[in-house]
Amino acid sequence: MKYxxxxxxxxxxxxxxxxxxxxxxxxxxxxxxxxLVSRTAAESGMSEEKVKEFEESYSLLPFYDPMExxxxxxxxxxxxxxxxxxxxxxxxxxxxxxxxxxxxxVLEGRDNVLTTFVYSDRERRINRVAAALNTTAxxxxxxxxxxxxxxSHYYHHYTGNTWGDPPxxxxxxxxxxxxxxxxxxxxxxxxxxxx
Amino acid sequence: MKYxxxxxxxxxxxxxxxxxxxxxxxxxxxxxxxxLVSRTAAESGMSEEKVKEFEESYSLLPFYDPMExxxxxxxxxxxxxxxxxxxxxxxxxxxxxxxxxxxxxVLEGRDNVLTTFVYSDRERRINRVAAALNTTAxxxxxxxxxxxxxxSHYYHHYTGNTWGDPPxxxxxxxxxxxxxxxxxxxxxxxxxxxx
Numbered sequence: 001m002k003y004x005x006x007x008x009x010x011x012x013x014x015x016x017x018x019x020x021x022x023x024x025x026x027x028x029x030x031x032x033x034x035x036l037v038s039r040t041a042a043e044s045g046m047s048e049e050k051v052k053e054f055e056e057s058y059s060l061l062p063f064y065d066p067m068e069x070x071x072x073x074x075x076x077x078x079x080x081x082x083x084x085x086x087x088x089x090x091x092x093x094x095x096x097x098x099x100x101x102x103x104x105x106v107l108e109g110r111d112n113v114l115t116t117f118v119y120s121d122r123e124r125r126i127n128r129v130a131a132a133l134n135t136t137a138x139x140x141x142x143x144x145x146x147x148x149x150x151x152s153h154y155y156h157h158y159t160g161n162t163w164g165d166p167p168x169x170x171x172x173x174x175x176x177x178x179x180x181x182x183x184x185x186x187x188x189x190x191x192x193x194x195x
Numbered sequence: 196m197k198y199x200x201x202x203x204x205x206x207x208x209x210x211x212x213x214x215x216x217x218x219x220x221x222x223x224x225x226x227x228x229x230x231l232v233s234r235t236a237a238e239s240g241m242s243e244e245k246v247k248e249f250e251e252s253y254s255l256l257p258f259y260d261p262m263e264x265x266x267x268x269x270x271x272x273x274x275x276x277x278x279x280x281x282x283x284x285x286x287x288x289x290x291x292x293x294x295x296x297x298x299x300x301v302l303e304g305r306d307n308v309l310t311t312f313v314y315s316d317r318e319r320r321i322n323r324v325a326a327a328l329n330t331t332a333x334x335x336x337x338x339x340x341x342x343x344x345x346x347s348h349y350y351h352h353y354t355g356n357t358w359g360d361p362p363x364x365x366x367x368x369x370x371x372x373x374x375x376x377x378x379x380x381x382x383x384x385x386x387x388x389x390x
Contacts (some may be wrong), residue, residue, distance in 0.1 A: 115372075119361050164361075166314050171381065172367040177310075186366065189384035 003114035003191045004095045007103040009155075009169070012147035013125030013140070015180045016118035019173075020099045022184035027191065030096035040083040054079045080158055100151070104168060105159040114191055117169040118183060120176035198309035198386045199290045202298040204350075204364070207342035208320030208335070210375045211313035214368075215294045217379035222386065225291035235278040249274045275353055295346075299363060300354040309386055312364045313378060315371035 010016020024031035104115035129140035155163035205211020219226035299310035350358035
């Protein structure tokens with residue numbers, strides 16, 4: 001296959017992680033989502049909870065360029081650098097699907113990486129989240145706004161780019177229209193591109 | 196195949212029309228682009244030039260809802276209604292690729308239609324347009340802005356939606372990263388989805 005690594009960025013509630021899991025299963029390759037957190041924790045000597053917490057606390061930080069040398073690094077930024085290393089190691093190791101963590105940016109410039117973004121209409125996302133969290137539509141709606149905001153801030157802080165902006169990705173898939181299976185199937189087929 | 200009709204909206208200079216042609220060739224189905232203009236002209240009794248001219252003159256008009264009854268129609272709006280009929284006839288006739296003309300909106304609600312949007316980075320688009328029109332990068336850049344603006348206005352006028360906005364499409368493809376062949380291949384493969 002032409003693309004060895006598939007990155008999946010996704011709107012909260014769009015089913016992106018489930019799609020990533022299906023793609024990895026169908027292609028028989030590794031799937032990294034939570035494992036990214038545990039490996040980053042292991043490499044940095046922190047707890048998984050702490051790593052998760054950092055991922056959710058970027059809202060107020062300005063854009064940070066990891067290429068720019070500096071005297072001191074915040075714990076968040078050191079965690080991010082460790083995570084970048086973990087992502088690169090995973091991509092070096094062999095074919096895999098990596099969900100989230102601005103992986104498409106970390107792996108930028110590698111020509112065997114297919115970068116995707118999964119999105120969906122608000123109504124389907126609300127239904128999905130409400131069912132998954134066993135909560136009301138209103139609560140689900142709030143949670144979606146909060147999570148999207150977090151991902152957007154995280155992405156901008158570390159990449160300087162806009163989360164969900166088309167130029168960042170090879171392909172953007174509407175899981176609401178394609179369905180979860182349909183979106184996974186589309187990615188599998190594109191990956192098998194031999195052109 | 197699951198999807199019988201493929202609509203392709205595209206940024207000017209992204210190679211969307213060429214991609215549509217390749218997809219139609221590979222699938223052995225009909226391809227409609229300019230033919231849409233000539234059929235609309237034939238059905239409305241106008242010249243092809245006049246139809247083309249109307250397509251380029253929507254910039255200043257407010258959103259027009261074809262479902263809303265009204266006493267009088269402008270020539271532009273009557274031409275649009277004729278074009279809608281031509282597009283529906285094409286989709287009824289058999290599998291095909293339709294480029295542009297907000298076809299995804301005209302065919303909304305049909306479940307055998309795959310709606311796509313092709314985009315690319317500005318630099319590649321400028322190079323493509325400059326080569327095709329044998330002009331300077333500056334001229335190509337201006338032409339791209341003008342054409343995108345026209346398409347955007349046309350789209351908004353007749354659909355009330357934002358041109359290039361992800362929710363309007365099943366899949367959005369970056370022809371700059373995928374390549375023209377790669378983007379065509381991706382659409383062909385998704386179309387053959389049997390899920």
